[in-house]
Amino acid sequence: MSLYRRVLRLLSPDLERDYGAAMEDMFDSKRDDARRKGVLGLVIFTWREFGGLMAVSASHIISTIGQDTRQAARRLMRSPSFTIASVLTLALAIGANGAIYAVVKHVVIDPLPYADSDGLIELDHGAQRLKVTNGLGLTRGIYFHYLNRAQSIQSAAVYQSADRTLTGRGDPEPIRVTATTPSLAQVLGVAPVVGRWFTDEEGRPGGPAVVVLSHGFWTRKFGRDTNAIGQSIVIGDVPRQIIGVMPASFAFPDPRVELWTPEQIAPEMGFGLWSYAGVARLRDKVSYESARSELTTLLGGLAQAFPGDRGAIGNSDIGLSFTGRLLKEASVGNVRQALWMLLASVATVLLIACANIANLFLVRSDVRQREVAVRRALGAGRLELGQYFLSESFLLSAFGGGLGLGLAVAATRMLVTAGPSTLPRLREIQVDSPVIAYIALLSAIAAVAFGTIAFARSSFSYAALSDTGRANTVTRDRHRMRHVLLGGQVALALVLLIAAGLMARTFQNVRAIDPGFDVASALTFRIGLPARQFATRDAALAAHSQLLDRFKELPGVSGAAVTSCLPLSGGCHGNSLLIEGQPRVPGATLPIAVFRAVSDRYFETIGTRVLLGRGIDSNDVDHREPVAVVNDVFAKKFLGDRNPIGQRVASNRPPPSAGTMEPEWLTIVGVVANTPTRSVDESPIPTLYMPLSMGDGPDSPPGRIGPAISVLTYVLRTSTPPLDLVPQVRQAVLAFDGNLPIAQVASLQEVLDRASAQMQFTMVLLVIAASVSLLLGTIGIYGVMSYTVSRRTAEIGVRIALGAEPSGIAAQILKQGAVVTGIGMAIGLAAAFAGARFITSLLYGISARDPFIYVTTCGAVFGIALLACWLPARRAARLNPVSALRAE
Amino acid sequence: MTPLSDLAFHVLLALGDGPSHGYAIGKNVEGRSGGRLDPTTGTLYQVLQRLAEDGLIASARSPAGTDERRKYFALTAQGRRVASEEAGRLDALVRAARKLGLYPQRA
Numbered sequence A: 001m002s003l004y005r006r007v008l009r010l011l012s013p014d015l016e017r018d019y020g021a022a023m024e025d026m027f028d029s030k031r032d033d034a035r036r037k038g039v040l041g042l043v044i045f046t047w048r049e050f051g052g053l054m055a056v057s058a059s060h061i062i063s064t065i066g067q068d069t070r071q072a073a074r075r076l077m078r079s080p081s082f083t084i085a086s087v088l089t090l091a092l093a094i095g096a097n098g099a100i101y102a103v104v105k106h107v108v109i110d111p112l113p114y115a116d117s118d119g120l121i122e123l124d125h126g127a128q129r130l131k132v133t134n135g136l137g138l139t140r141g142i143y144f145h146y147l148n149r150a151q152s153i154q155s156a157a158v159y160q161s162a163d164r165t166l167t168g169r170g171d172p173e174p175i176r177v178t179a180t181t182p183s184l185a186q187v188l189g190v191a192p193v194v195g196r197w198f199t200d201e202e203g204r205p206g207g208p209a210v211v212v213l214s215h216g217f218w219t220r221k222f223g224r225d226t227n228a229i230g231q232s233i234v235i236g237d238v239p240r241q242i243i244g245v246m247p248a249s250f251a252f253p254d255p256r257v258e259l260w261t262p263e264q265i266a267p268e269m270g271f272g273l274w275s276y277a278g279v280a281r282l283r284d285k286v287s288y289e290s291a292r293s294e295l296t297t298l299l300g301g302l303a304q305a306f307p308g309d310r311g312a313i314g315n316s317d318i319g320l321s322f323t324g325r326l327l328k329e330a331s332v333g334n335v336r337q338a339l340w341m342l343l344a345s346v347a348t349v350l351l352i353a354c355a356n357i358a359n360l361f362l363v364r365s366d367v368r369q370r371e372v373a374v375r376r377a378l379g380a381g382r383l384e385l386g387q388y389f390l391s392e393s394f395l396l397s398a399f400g401g402g403l404g405l406g407l408a409v410a411a412t413r414m415l416v417t418a419g420p421s422t423l424p425r426l427r428e429i430q431v432d433s434p435v436i437a438y439i440a441l442l443s444a445i446a447a448v449a450f451g452t453i454a455f456a457r458s459s460f461s462y463a464a465l466s467d468t469g470r471a472n473t474v475t476r477d478r479h480r481m482r483h484v485l486l487g488g489q490v491a492l493a494l495v496l497l498i499a500a501g502l503m504a505r506t507f508q509n510v511r512a513i514d515p516g517f518d519v520a521s522a523l524t525f526r527i528g529l530p531a532r533q534f535a536t537r538d539a540a541l542a543a544h545s546q547l548l549d550r551f552k553e554l555p556g557v558s559g560a561a562v563t564s565c566l567p568l569s570g571g572c573h574g575n576s577l578l579i580e581g582q583p584r585v586p587g588a589t590l591p592i593a594v595f596r597a598v599s600d601r602y603f604e605t606i607g608t609r610v611l612l613g614r615g616i617d618s619n620d621v622d623h624r625e626p627v628a629v630v631n632d633v634f635a636k637k638f639l640g641d642r643n644p645i646g647q648r649v650a651s652n653r654p655p656p657s658a659g660t661m662e663p664e665w666l667t668i669v670g671v672v673a674n675t676p677t678r679s680v681d682e683s684p685i686p687t688l689y690m691p692l693s694m695g696d697g698p699d700s701p702p703g704r705i706g707p708a709i710s711v712l713t714y715v716l717r718t719s720t721p722p723l724d725l726v727p728q729v730r731q732a733v734l735a736f737d738g739n740l741p742i743a744q745v746a747s748l749q750e751v752l753d754r755a756s757a758q759m760q761f762t763m764v765l766l767v768i769a770a771s772v773s774l775l776l777g778t779i780g781i782y783g784v785m786s787y788t789v790s791r792r793t794a795e796i797g798v799r800i801a802l803g804a805e806p807s808g809i810a811a812q813i814l815k816q817g818a819v820v821t822g823i824g825m826a827i828g829l830a831a832a833f834a835g836a837r838f839i840t841s842l843l844y845g846i847s848a849r850d851p852f853i854y855v856t857t858c859g860a861v862f863g864i865a866l867l868a869c870w871l872p873a874r875r876a877a878r879l880n881p882v883s884a885l886r887a888e
Numbered sequence B: 001m002t003p004l005s006d007l008a009f010h011v012l013l014a015l016g017d018g019p020s021h022g023y024a025i026g027k028n029v030e031g032r033s034g035g036r037l038d039p040t041t042g043t044l045y046q047v048l049q050r051l052a053e054d055g056l057i058a059s060a061r062s063p064a065g066t067d068e069r070r071k072y073f074a075l076t077a078q079g080r081r082v083a084s085e086e087a088g089r090l091d092a093l094v095r096a097a098r099k100l101g102l103y104p105q106r107a
Helices: A003-011 A013-036 A038-078 A080-109 A140-149 A184-188 A215-222 A288-299 A310-314 A327-332 A335-367 A369-377 A382-418 A433-458 A476-512 A537-553 A602-606 A618-622 A632-638 A722-736 A748-755 A757-791 A793-801 A806-840 A851-877 A881-886 B006-014 B022-032 B041-053 B077-099
Strands: A120-123 A125-127 A153-167 A173-180 A210-213 A232-235 A238-245 A259-262 A277-282 A320-322 A522-528 A557-563 A574-579 A592-598 A610-613 A627-631 A648-651 A666-672 A687-691 A711-718 A742-747 B057-060 B072-075
Touching: A003 A013, A003 A038, A013 A038, A013 B022, A013 B041, A038 A080, A038 A382, A038 B041, A080 A335, A080 A382, A080 A433, A080 A757, A120 A140, A120 A327, A140 A153, A140 A288, A153 A184, A153 A522, A184 A277, A210 A215, A288 A320, A335 A382, A335 A433, A335 A476, A335 A757, A382 A433, A382 A757, A476 A757, A476 A806, A476 A851, A522 A722, A522 A748, A537 A557, A537 A711, A537 A722, A557 A602, A602 A711, A627 A632, A632 A666, A632 A687, A666 A687, A711 A722, A722 A742, A742 A748, A757 A793, A757 A806, A757 A851, A793 A806, A793 A881, A806 A851, B006 B022, B006 B041, B006 B077, B022 B041, B041 B057, B072 B077
Parallel strands: A173 A259, A210 A238, A592 A687, A627 A666
Antiparallel strands: A120 A277, A125 A320, A153 A173, A153 A232, A153 A277, A210 A259, A232 A238, A522 A711, A522 A742, A557 A592, A557 A711, A574 A592, A574 A648, A610 A666, A627 A687, A648 A666, B057 B072
8 A cells, every 4th residue: 555545544534435546546647747847846746745635634623523522412412311420420520629729729839929939938946955846936136147147048037926006097906017127028029019118227226117008908997098108007106107008919927917017126236035037038049958057057156146145145055956947838837738638639539530430431332332333344443433432521521621610619619718717828719720721631631531441442343243232241351340440439439538537536536625624605805905004014903903893794794804825825925944842953954834824713714624722813913922823734744743732933034143033933822724725636735824913014124034914815704695795895995995905806616616727627628528539439339330230121131031039130239239349448448558647647536547437437338339239229120021121 | 505615616617528537637627727726636535525425526437448546526417507506606706896897898
């Protein structure tokens, strides 16, 4: 065969079939003509002829695609159950994938809305000798030290956030303000949308008092009026001039911040305190690791850099190291792992869906075996047969993908509402163009996947034609293929269900942890006293005690108390301790505890049990008695088996200067139950409670490190629904002082719920993935089994006519299903066992190989699978042999 | 039915004289169009296939002694009718153009 004809057969099989010989003849004649015109004529001729073939083939394909699609649509309409099942299966799987991809993309892949965010690191430190692994932040001294010496850093900024009071524009309100060095805008690569950012001049001590607004604040307070620039607002008694507004996407360090002010510091101010957080941009091509090692090395030179500075000297022997992470990783935290796991599991679900549809395609292609064989016999090329199947699979996945897109949009909206607010950029999550592209890609991959499987399975011989035409059972290896797919589905569904079950138990366990306080019917909120107005400790104490008295008189309030730090609010004040009778061993680390200053009846009000001795009473607070109450873990860890009552402890600060000053000893009078500090599943942290009057006021001598009592959290025990009391509480505060802001109003139940919100989010996502996969698996088993039965209708009819017991026939079909399910479950169990270590870190109070979860999940999957087989089996058993044979 | 393409009409004209084969049809089309149309083998046969499917041409018996690969085509009655309709359509267009002064009057 000539080359021309072979190319023709490849590119345009039907032309070749009809006119191959005649075209070859014409080609030869024309070539002879061309040869007479010389070599150039021959080259042009060859070029034209073969190019012409390609053009013919292309125009043919374009015209047949439309035709194929119409035909495929007609074929699909003829088998609506297959079409609906496939489209729904795809839509569910693709929708779940799209939604979770949207979450992962915004939260994990792209959590920071800044240019070149890969080069941003946080500036953070740990002190090995203090057993503080990280989270110290940095001091202004270290900031300038790095700025002057570090080669790996291009720019850096430090900042600190605080709740302040905004006055002068409507009611006074608490507002979160971040004070930052002007360098922040350069580090993050951001600029205001209106006005300007801080100049270096404004960042020096004594610089002008200015402020930059968040987009939200500008909208809320000024209705986006550009005339806001130049106006003044009063923040914490200081009038500040508005100079700019940041874009809506800018939320640094977190979305609660509404205002930015310049932090006015200079190198001459000395080493300073660990009060800052920091962020830096690495120079181009500097790796995180090399930056970290350079900064850790620089820390060794602190004492020399600040000669004679007490702070620098005091911090030179605590084993400082640089512990800042890439900002991207720091902002995502431990959700990252959970989300990746979820994306993997929904991808698995899509795999299940593809297996399902491939399976349905297979049973359908059995039915169409004869149709395909006839086409083949009539000369249809492999290319045309491929088109035949691919046009169907593409049409199915186009519909499935479209519907899936709709589901993804709905699911994303739901997740955004339900998700924990700690997730970065949660509010921005939406199905945008990259997510749509992802969905389109998945749909195309799915179409190719199951279309190809069906096509590959259809490339059989003419043997189908020699079949008698009687609906026979299909060949053995076709059976095996289908069963492998079914077993695989069972295995995947089992793995996901076990993971979801473990997560649900974890959530249950966490919720069942006794938080050490009574969450039912209690209201909490914070009140901060402006230092200018309440300038002394006594003034602050008096104000809080008057407020407490007002609250106690409110109808529906059965008790009221205050604390410097509520459980689960994190960031409690802590310090190292001296314990009387335990001599300080040089080099040994001192015990560290969280300090809380509380009012009388605090334990009764919040519902924390007193295990030993007594709580703090009004006499302690009124007379500033040097007493303390410790929690259970404090007593066990630091006091051993001694009776805690009567022991004396003291804060290590201020350091007792050589013999002249005795530390301020507190006598332990009681032991109370542990309460969580940051998260419910943490191991309890030693805590020391002291009377409110022992805390520090604005006038306390510098260097004292006690709990500050200007800003306190109130706890009201109520007999009515707690949030109903909010208006009366506001009224009472207003009557006391119109300038006091109330912040963070919540019931104790909400405080507790928030602490487990992230875990709940993970669990909900996993449960969604698992139920979708179980649903798809069940549909798959049911679909294949009932198809098997309908294909065997004639055979079963004959057997029943020959006297087979209907129950025997049902049992045989059930057994077939049970064997496939059993094998799939065995594989799933092995996979779950092997993968257990990946989920361990997410679990609490349950082993990743918990036998109960494994057994119940297996039982449930087996039961559901058998049910899916039982329905078709029953149908088989009830077949009427006469009508079964007539159906032929 | 889609309107007859330029090349298809030329093919029908080439068969107006009696049955012919691909190479000869191609030559005829090239000559009649003054070299404007010079279809490749593939293009020509795509048109021939289309015309055959539409019933405008049909296979014809090959004259004795020709290459056995050579395939002859002839106009069908419908093909004749369609060709004549197409010619009428073109004639009407030419007359319209004359009326508008876009084409010189016949001498």
